[in-house]
Amino acid sequence: MRSWRSWTLVFCWLLLTASPLIAAEPFRILQIYSNNRLLPANLAVDAGLREVLTPLLETGEVELHTAYLDVIRFPSAEDDAEMATFLQSRNGEHPPHVVLTFGPQAAEFYRDRQDDLFPDARWLVGTSTLPSLQELGIADKVGGRLMQLSLVPFFKWLPRMLPDLRRLIVVTGAADFDRKWEAQAQEECRVLPEGITVEFWSGLPLGTLCERAAQLPADAAILYLTYFQAPDGDAWFPRDVAAQLAETASVPIFGPYDTYLGTGVTGGVVTGFRDLGADIAQQALAVRDHPDNAHATLLQSLPPRFRFDHRQLKRWGIDEGDLPADSEIRFSAPSLWETHRATLLVVAGLLLVQTALVIGLLLGRARQKRIQRDLRQSEQRFSGIFQSSPTAISLIRQSDGILLDVNPSWEQLFGHGRDEAIHHTPIELGILPDVSFEDLRNFFATGRGLQNFEQAIRTQTGESRWINLSCDRIQLAGEECYVVMAKDITDRHSLEEARESLAQASRLSLVGELTASIAHEINQPLAAILSNADAFFAALRSGKPLPPEQIQAIIEDIRRDDLRAAEVIRKVRNLLRHQRIERDPVDPAMLIREAMRLLRHDAARRGVQLECRLPQTLPSVLVDRQQIEQVLVNLVLNAFDALQITPVGSRSVIVAAVAMAERCEIKVQDTGPGIPADSRDRIFDSFHTTKPNGMGLGLALSRSIIQQHGGKLWLLPEKASGATFCFTLPLVSGHPDALFQR
Numbered sequence: 001m002r003s004w005r006s007w008t009l010v011f012c013w014l015l016l017t018a019s020p021l022i023a024a025e026p027f028r029i030l031q032i033y034s035n036n037r038l039l040p041a042n043l044a045v046d047a048g049l050r051e052v053l054t055p056l057l058e059t060g061e062v063e064l065h066t067a068y069l070d071v072i073r074f075p076s077a078e079d080d081a082e083m084a085t086f087l088q089s090r091n092g093e094h095p096p097h098v099v100l101t102f103g104p105q106a107a108e109f110y111r112d113r114q115d116d117l118f119p120d121a122r123w124l125v126g127t128s129t130l131p132s133l134q135e136l137g138i139a140d141k142v143g144g145r146l147m148q149l150s151l152v153p154f155f156k157w158l159p160r161m162l163p164d165l166r167r168l169i170v171v172t173g174a175a176d177f178d179r180k181w182e183a184q185a186q187e188e189c190r191v192l193p194e195g196i197t198v199e200f201w202s203g204l205p206l207g208t209l210c211e212r213a214a215q216l217p218a219d220a221a222i223l224y225l226t227y228f229q230a231p232d233g234d235a236w237f238p239r240d241v242a243a244q245l246a247e248t249a250s251v252p253i254f255g256p257y258d259t260y261l262g263t264g265v266t267g268g269v270v271t272g273f274r275d276l277g278a279d280i281a282q283q284a285l286a287v288r289d290h291p292d293n294a295h296a297t298l299l300q301s302l303p304p305r306f307r308f309d310h311r312q313l314k315r316w317g318i319d320e321g322d323l324p325a326d327s328e329i330r331f332s333a334p335s336l337w338e339t340h341r342a343t344l345l346v347v348a349g350l351l352l353v354q355t356a357l358v359i360g361l362l363l364g365r366a367r368q369k370r371i372q373r374d375l376r377q378s379e380q381r382f383s384g385i386f387q388s389s390p391t392a393i394s395l396i397r398q399s400d401g402i403l404l405d406v407n408p409s410w411e412q413l414f415g416h417g418r419d420e421a422i423h424h425t426p427i428e429l430g431i432l433p434d435v436s437f438e439d440l441r442n443f444f445a446t447g448r449g450l451q452n453f454e455q456a457i458r459t460q461t462g463e464s465r466w467i468n469l470s471c472d473r474i475q476l477a478g479e480e481c482y483v484v485m486a487k488d489i490t491d492r493h494s495l496e497e498a499r500e501s502l503a504q505a506s507r508l509s510l511v512g513e514l515t516a517s518i519a520h521e522i523n524q525p526l527a528a529i530l531s532n533a534d535a536f537f538a539a540l541r542s543g544k545p546l547p548p549e550q551i552q553a554i555i556e557d558i559r560r561d562d563l564r565a566a567e568v569i570r571k572v573r574n575l576l577r578h579q580r581i582e583r584d585p586v587d588p589a590m591l592i593r594e595a596m597r598l599l600r601h602d603a604a605r606r607g608v609q610l611e612c613r614l615p616q617t618l619p620s621v622l623v624d625r626q627q628i629e630q631v632l633v634n635l636v637l638n639a640f641d642a643l644q645i646t647p648v649g650s651r652s653v654i655v656a657a658v659a660m661a662e663r664c665e666i667k668v669q670d671t672g673p674g675i676p677a678d679s680r681d682r683i684f685d686s687f688h689t690t691k692p693n694g695m696g697l698g699l700a701l702s703r704s705i706i707q708q709h710g711g712k713l714w715l716l717p718e719k720a721s722g723a724t725f726c727f728t729l730p731l732v733s734g735h736p737d738a739l740f741q742r
Contacts, residue, residue, distance in 0.1 A: 026062055029100065031046075031064070032068075032069065034104065039237055046066070052278050069105055091118070098122045098284045100144075111136055127273070128146065133146075145299045146298065154268050159193055165221055168196055168199070170182070170225065172227065174231045179202070214248045221251050252266040255268050267306065308330070386405075393409065395483060396484055416460050433457075465488060466489050471483060536551075595633055618659055619732065630705070631713075659731070662733070663711070663729060677718075710730045713726070
């Protein structure tokens with residue numbers, strides 16, 4: 001058993017260690033070139049490939065293998081067979097996933113041996129034209145990037161670059177590829193204008209070419225295509241031939257490959273081999289990432305570009321303004337910026353920093369002067385306002401509550417002279433009789449301000465007055481201080497007390513009118529209590545004991561009716577009570593129903609149909625419950641009085657409520673005769689009434705109460721019959737928070 005467990009552990013360890021190796025199989029790419037390894041075009045293509053693949057080659061995710069047919073030196077079928085055998089032996093055990101062929105000879109080689117070599121590999125081609133692929137019969141079987149080896153754009157633009165050109169020499173070698181280039185040039189040179197003679201120097205010895213090129217007149221130019229092979233069979237790199245030819249030629253030389261730039265060739269319409277290699281590499285990676293695609297994509301040709309050597313343009317006097325607009329100029333003489341960029345950046349940075357410092361100092365000095373000037377002006381304005389203001393103003397130090405200064409209005413209000421007040425606290429002066437020094441210090445410690453806070457004070461003569469206080473914290477001479485402004489509102493308080501007395505009188509009047517309803521409301525629970533008590537005593541007299549559950553039910557009925565009577569008395573007491581406004585969140589629907597419950601007996605007595613139209617839910621309002629009940633009762637009783645001359649069957653009062661944006665709107669509508677036209681504008685004036693025995697205070701006090709709650713009471717425009725009074729109350733969600741709580 002122990003041996004079996006050991007072998008199981010060994011097997012699991014082998015699986016765990018072998019899984020990364022299985023998953024790490026690299027993606028293999030084989031590239032086959034038609035020509036020699038050192039051919040500049042091949043080097044450029046390989047550089048473009050490796051530019052894309054190098055990160056993956058370094059991590060081992062991709063393997064890149066290369067083969068060169070070198071068809072110029074080894075053109076025979078036997079050579080191709082030996083290469084095929086070599087590739088099979090080298091890559092047979094680990095065949096490539098993608099095969100890249102560059103040049104028509106490499107494409108032809110792989111076409112004839114694909115099934116024998118690597119039938120499962122994807123095939124991508126480069127450095128080939130669409131006609132050459134069609135000639136090989138593989139245009140619809142491969143992917144890759146085509147090349148556009150057209151001389152037409154060059155022939156069309158050449159007369160603009162060389163307006164004095166009369167003779168164009170086209171140079172090619174003796175290889176098959178050289179002859180194909182010659183044939184293409186013969187076909188495409190027909191776009192040249194008349195007056196330019198085209199000559200073809202094909203398959204000449206290199207020495208002869210150089211001698212002839214050295215003797216060409218100034219109105220001639222050379223178009224060098226390729227020179228892979230001399231007439232004696234020697235193989236050449238076209239770039240090397242371009243360098244020898246440019247060294248001896250007496251006229252500018254142009255060519256179709258960017259690999260010629262830098263050898264003395266002036267430039268031309270060229271194809272970038274490096275860009276081609278990068279494109280083919282991206283396609284190979286796309287095959288790796290999407291192996292289920294049926295075919296790789298055969299992309300359109302890379303557009304050839306005009307590229308020129310700046311040195312040769314200058315040598316032959318060719319103006320860059322005569323070149324195509326999108327031409328690329330290489331080997332330009334480096335500018336001062338290019339040769340000394342770091343130094344120039346450092347110098348420019350130092351100059352900028354120095355300039356910024358100087359400007360900053362100047363601006364800072366100007367700003368300091370402006371601040372000092374504004375400060376002086378501000379102090380002068382403050383001093384003027386402080387001394388001449390009709391509002392009592394004082395400056396109090398926050399740290400200890402000491403008065404630092406007071407204005408003449410303060411002296412007049414509080415009765416203390418300036419010299420007597422400063423260096424003392426308001427507590428020491430006896431100004432705030434209901435505030436202790438500890439309370440004052442705690443308030444200053446909070447750093448808060450006050451807005452419209454009402455406070456009772458005592459003047460030097462002992463007189464009590466009411467003031468409205470506001471204060472804000474400021475910094476004065478480096479110290480935190482409070483600017484306190486006080487306004488005498490004693491007269492307003494007296495008016496409010498008088499108004500409260502009038503409101504009390506109005507409430508007494510309302511209770512008088514509600515006497516019958518109150519008596520009815522109290523009589524009902526009292527009668528029910530008496531009825532239950534009589535029933536209980538009757539049972540006792542009969543000698544038959546009552547079951548406990550019946551006794552409990554009788555006692556519960558008596559308790560409930562007693563609470564009903566107490567609630568009626570409480571409501572009457574609240575209505576009569578003279579108290580400060582205490583605003584709480586209240587359900588307006590419940591408030592309306594409670595007020596209407598007080599009035600229902602009076603409505604039945606007067607033959608009025610009292611109806612409430614309320615939605616299922618209403619948001620809460622922030623009100624004093626008793627005062628709003630007083631307003632509702634007053635408006636409904638006014639409607640009852642207006643309906644006395646209306647036939648009994650037509651007497652109706654509707655109380656409705658609806659929630660609006662940040663407020664609740666309540667309407668009281670009757671079917672009476674309406675408000676007389678001469679009274680509509682004065683209906684809310686004090687002591688103005690339309691009732692024979694009215695005091696003329698109900699509507700005026702009601703409007704005052706609503707306004708104190710932040711709402712509005714008004715009479716809607718007259719309709720066919722009746723009157724409609726409407727008032728609003730703020731919702732809890734829309735009511736502003738108090739800035740200061742006592």
